[in-house]
Amino acid sequence: ETGVTQSPTHLIKTRGQQVTLRCSSQSGHNTVSWYQQALGQGPQFIFQYYREEENGRGNFPPRFSGLQFPNYSSELNVNALELDDSALYLCASSLLAGDYEQYFGPGTRLTVT
Amino acid sequence: TQLLEQSPQFLSIQEGENLTVYCNSSSVFSSLQWYRQEPGEGPVLLVTVVTGGEVKKLKRLTFQFGDARKDSSLHITAAQPGDTGLYLCAGDTENSGYALNFGKGTSLLVTP
Numbered sequence: 001e002t003g004v005t006q007s008p009t010h011l012i013k014t015r016g017q018q019v020t021l022r023c024s025s026q027s028g029h030n031t032v033s034w035y036q037q038a039l040g041q042g043p044q045f046i047f048q049y050y051r052e053e054e055n056g057r058g059n060f061p062p063r064f065s066g067l068q069f070p071n072y073s074s075e076l077n078v079n080a081l082e083l084d085d086s087a088l089y090l091c092a093s094s095l096l097a098g099d100y101e102q103y104f105g106p107g108t109r110l111t112v113t
Numbered sequence: 114t115q116l117l118e119q120s121p122q123f124l125s126i127q128e129g130e131n132l133t134v135y136c137n138s139s140s141v142f143s144s145l146q147w148y149r150q151e152p153g154e155g156p157v158l159l160v161t162v163v164t165g166g167e168v169k170k171l172k173r174l175t176f177q178f179g180d181a182r183k184d185s186s187l188h189i190t191a192a193q194p195g196d197t198g199l200y201l202c203a204g205d206t207e208n209s210g211y212a213l214n215f216g217k218g219t220s221l222l223v224t225p
Contacts (some may be wrong), residue, residue: 004155033211042117042215043156044200056211090155092213100144100205102213104155 004093004105005014012111013081021108023091025063031055032074033102035090043090049074050096078110086112116203117216125222130189134219136185136202145185145204146213147176156201157190192223 007024013019025032031050034113035043045057045058072093078085088109092102118137128134144163148156160169160187162178169176173196175188190194198209203215 004195033213035213035215039181040217042203042217043213045212048163048211058212092155100146100213101158101161102146102160106153106155109153 004091004103006089006091006108007083008108010109010111011107012113015083015112016035017081018077018079018106019081019110021078021089021110022032023074023076023093023105025072025074025093026103029093029095029103029107030072031094031096031099032072033092033093033094034074034076036060036085037088037090037107038084039087046076060105081112086110115181116206116214119200119202119219120202123220123222125224126192127225128193128223130223131188131190132192132221133186133188134200134204134221136187136216138183138204140206141182142204142206143182145178145182145202147185147187147202148201149167150195150199150201150218165220189221192221194223197223219221 009020032044033048037043047057048055052068065077067075088107090107091106094102146161147159150156160176165182165195167178173190177186199218201218203213
């Protein structure tokens with residue numbers, strides 16, 4: 001069974017740029033959630049995708065957007081990067097939407113300068 | 114406003130000691146999870162509790178869900194250096210949709 005994978009591991013971007021982060025779900029899981037974890041904080045929910053549709057969204061502006069593909073892999077896109085976007089971005093997959101047991105990938109560390 | 118408050122924020126103990134960390138809220142949770150996260154890694158699910166008063170054991174770790182489903186505790190017996198990490202509680206409420214609400218975590222350091 002393959003776990004959740006994310007790429008890239010680390011990324012450095014300049015303020016105003018755009019970034020795309022990628023995630024492959026755990027085998028058999030059709031739901032993916034994205035979280036932002038700032039230094040010293042717990043993860044904050046960005047949004048969830050189920051069967052290629054956004055299924056719920058946290059308190060993040062529209063410049064945070066996502067996609068889920070038929071193979072259940074997913075992307076997180078962030079436009080017009082701000083310094084406060086610097087964080088660890090975590091992808092989590094679950095068997096079903098609303099499944100409270102989520103399995104996390106190792107994360108992508110984004111630094112915005 | 115943080116939905117889940119964790120305490121203590123930091124804990125440094127010696128190998129062999131016991132410890133308890135707490136996760137509290139004014140909200141009722143449908144379920145609550147505990148995760149451990151190591152530096153540069155994603156959180157790893159340790160346990161899920163769903164029933165008020167439920168107690169679950171995972172080797173030296175004991176998890177308890179409060180009767181009113183508003184709080185939880187994690188007790189570690191005879192801590193080992195391998196227990197070092199950030200312990201996060203997370204839960205979902207009736208109003209949270211599919212979002213998991215996380216606390217800020219308790220950072221535990223166990224020294225030999």
